[in-house]
Amino acid sequence: MFKQFNIKSKIFDEPLAVRTEDGGYTFETSGDDWFPVNSQEEVNSIWLSVTGGGEVWVENGVIKYSGAAPTEYHFFDMKTKKFKESQEKKNNFLTSKKEALLTSLADKADKIKNSLLVGYPQTEIESFYRQEKEALAWQVNNKADTPMLKQIARIRNIPFEVLVQKVIEKSEQFALAVGVIIGQRQAFEDKLLTLDTVDDLIKLEKEIEEWKFQVN
Secondary structure, eight states, X not given: OOEEEETTTTEEEOOEEEEXXXXXXXXXXXXXXXEEEOOHHHHHHHHXXXXXXXXXXXXXXXEEEOOXXXXXXXXXXXXXXXXEEOHHHHHHHHHHHHHHHHHHHHHHHHHHHHHTTTTSOHHHHHHHHHHHHHHHHHHHOTTXXXXXXXXXXXXXXXXXXXXXXXXXXXXXXXXXXXXXXHHHHHHHHHHHHHOOSHHHHHHHHHHHHHOOOOOO
16 A cells, blocks of 8 residues: 545545564555555546545445546546546636736736837936927927937037937837737737637637747
8 A cells, every 4th residue: 555545634644654573564454434545646646636626436346536636627427437527617718818818918018118218218218209299399389398308418518409300219119019029919808808718718728828029
């Protein structure tokens, strides 16, 4: 006997070593509800059944086990001794999977957007909106107040008009890139909301994982 298993508490234990009359040892179970397990392979299969949504039971004094459920929405029918699909569990799984993918999609969009800003210090990133605002205001009215851009141009020692043009061009490029990211995220979301099978959701999940920034 390799191990013993308690059918009620679903735990393993070492078998009891009992001394025989000839001075040797034999191994026994600990009594009621304990059953012998004869190999590591059997231990693994029983434990997989216990932790994987399956069942363990006894027939004619011998432990039987189902193995793990095929999916999270299957259950083991003790009458037929087969796994069956629960529509309620499946619907709950699909809902949960969609919610998880929406979160994953939002995180991926943020990750791609942030990758466009690699190399910029946070102080400069936080100034982008103010730089764009001043540049656009000066473009409309060259008497507009532009304290930030004037300081940048002075310290960089470049013509103010050149800096304004650079800021506007960079702003437009970033807006285009962010528009691509937002559009792709929304396209994924639109597709996600139409799916109603696990296989389709898994396929979409892979597409989201492989999503990389690309200007069409």
